[in-house]
Amino acid sequence: MILLESEGFINIFIKAAFIENMVLAYFLGMCSFLAVSKSVNTAFGLGLAVIFVLGITMPINWVINNFLLEESGLLGTDLTFLRFMLFIAVIASMVQLVEMIIEKISPSLYNSLGIFLPLITVNCAILGGSLFMVSREYNFTESVAFGLGGGFGWFLAIIAIAAIREKIKYSAVPPALRGLGMAFILTGLMGVAFMSLMGIDPAALSGGAN
Amino acid sequence: MAETAVKKKEPVIAFGKKERKLISDPLNDNNPLTVQVLGICSALAVTSLILPSLVMSIAVVFVCMFASFFTSLLRKKIPNSVRMIVQLVIIAGLVTVVEFSLRYLNYPVYKQLSVYIGLIITNCIVMGRLEAFAMANNPWRSLLDGLGNGLGYGAILLIVAFIRELFGKGTLFAGTGIEMKIIGASPDYWINTLTSNWFGWYANNNLMVLPAAAMFIIGILIWIQRSWNQKLVDIS
Numbered sequence: 001m002i003l004l005e006s007e008g009f010i011n012i013f014i015k016a017a018f019i020e021n022m023v024l025a026y027f028l029g030m031c032s033f034l035a036v037s038k039s040v041n042t043a044f045g046l047g048l049a050v051i052f053v054l055g056i057t058m059p060i061n062w063v064i065n066n067f068l069l070e071e072s073g074l075l076g077t078d079l080t081f082l083r084f085m086l087f088i089a090v091i092a093s094m095v096q097l098v099e100m101i102i103e104k105i106s107p108s109l110y111n112s113l114g115i116f117l118p119l120i121t122v123n124c125a126i127l128g129g130s131l132f133m134v135s136r137e138y139n140f141t142e143s144v145a146f147g148l149g150g151g152f153g154w155f156l157a158i159i160a161i162a163a164i165r166e167k168i169k170y171s172a173v174p175p176a177l178r179g180l181g182m183a184f185i186l187t188g189l190m191g192v193a194f195m196s197l198m199g200i201d202p203a204a205l206s207g208g209a210n
Numbered sequence: 211m212a213e214t215a216v217k218k219k220e221p222v223i224a225f226g227k228k229e230r231k232l233i234s235d236p237l238n239d240n241n242p243l244t245v246q247v248l249g250i251c252s253a254l255a256v257t258s259l260i261l262p263s264l265v266m267s268i269a270v271v272f273v274c275m276f277a278s279f280f281t282s283l284l285r286k287k288i289p290n291s292v293r294m295i296v297q298l299v300i301i302a303g304l305v306t307v308v309e310f311s312l313r314y315l316n317y318p319v320y321k322q323l324s325v326y327i328g329l330i331i332t333n334c335i336v337m338g339r340l341e342a343f344a345m346a347n348n349p350w351r352s353l354l355d356g357l358g359n360g361l362g363y364g365a366i367l368l369i370v371a372f373i374r375e376l377f378g379k380g381t382l383f384a385g386t387g388i389e390m391k392i393i394g395a396s397p398d399y400w401i402n403t404l405t406s407n408w409f410g411w412y413a414n415n416n417l418m419v420l421p422a423a424a425m426f427i428i429g430i431l432i433w434i435q436r437s438w439n440q441k442l443v444d445i446s
Contacts, residue, residue: 026421027254027255027424028255029251030250030251031247031248031334034247084302084305084328085303088298088302088331089295089298092298118294121298121332122332122334124251124333127329127331127332128325131328176432177429177432177433177436180244180247181432183429184425184426184429185425185429185430187425188423188426189422192420195422
């Protein structure tokens with residue numbers, strides 16, 4: 001377990017999952033977050049799929065970015081203008097793969113996720129993760145940690161909002177605010193709540209800061 | 211939402227009632243943000259100031275229009291099984307054009323928008339319109355539909371940015387040539403809360419600067435729109 005020995009791994013994982021949560025701090029992947037959070041079961045499935053896709057695409061995109069696109073890579077020319085196209089192609093094919101796997105393993109989950117599975121392709125959290133990875137200049141281990149952590153944070157957030165929305169069905173919400181409007185306001189409140197984690201420095205917790 | 215295929219005898223480029231509806235519909239009854247719930251991510255992240263929101267809206271209008279146009283041109287040639295990938299490549303190409311132009315035109319705003327320009331690729335509005343409209347309609351109408359949806363998105367973006375900038379920072383159009391300093395604790399502002407008799411109690415609301423405020427504002431906009439337009443109310 002070379003990965004886990006690296007202190008950076010856990011720090012970045014915690015940071016990506018809680019402190020800089022993809023949904024609640026950067027509001028990425030909001031479309032599917034709002035559309036699929038009506039019941040905890042489907043939210044659970046989609047959350048797992050997102051962890052999986054983020055965890056796989058992030059290292060692949062890291063390799064592509066550093067060995068093919070950068071000037072210091074194998075080809076020796078600056079191809080960074082192809083970044084968007086290659087990243088999205090990797091993501092689209094990975095989502096296709098996940099779709100095929102889920103269809104084989106659990107047809108019931110496949111049916112309940114329905115059209116939202118292909119939508120992971122256009123889930124901003126996935127592409128956003130890869131772009132953040134580039135702009136923050138993570139190394140390979142860190143990009144794996146960021147992918148898994150970000151996915152886990154997304155998973156937690158969607159389960160939390162799905163649970164709240166299941167409960168709020170029984171409350172007397174004004175008709176015009178029912179459903180979507182309420183989901184927006186709830187997400188805003190959750191975002192404010194998650195901000196209380198912002199002051200935490202994971203490096204200090206594990207003693208790395210000293 | 212998917213309309214039936216256009217009749218053959220109609221002129222290719224027309225601007226009649228139907229075409230006007232393609233543009234006006236997304237502004238209210240079928241707004242991509244508040245009714246279809248598409249493209250929320252960028253709407254929340256960039257709206258703390260008006261200038262980046264304006265740039266973002268223009269970028270989305272551009273990408274949405276031309277992605278619809280090109281997809282519609284190619285719609286009979288694209289095999290069904292790989293259509294997602296083809297659509298994404300078209301969008302990614304256009305977004306790359308936008309990114310490079312913005313980098314040379316206005317670098318500070320480019321830095322401020324950071325990854326969100328790239329994220330227009332995964333903006334569900336673009337993708338959604340391609341799937342729902344451009345794959346079944348002629349290029350001219352698809353162009354108009356793209357324009358309408360881009361504008362519908364931009365309108366909400368600017369409303370949210372206006373509220374957030376005014377109450378969060380006390381300014382309007384900060385960073386542009388027509389910057390207006392409305393209210394704040396310094397003589398630079400039109401209403402100086404240090405000396406004013408009426409506004410001494412006023413302080414800028416820091417919550418408005420946070421992304422969470424965009425959530426509340428859009429939630430409230432949806433509330434207003436739905437109480438005014440009853441047919442949009444969610445019955446389930």
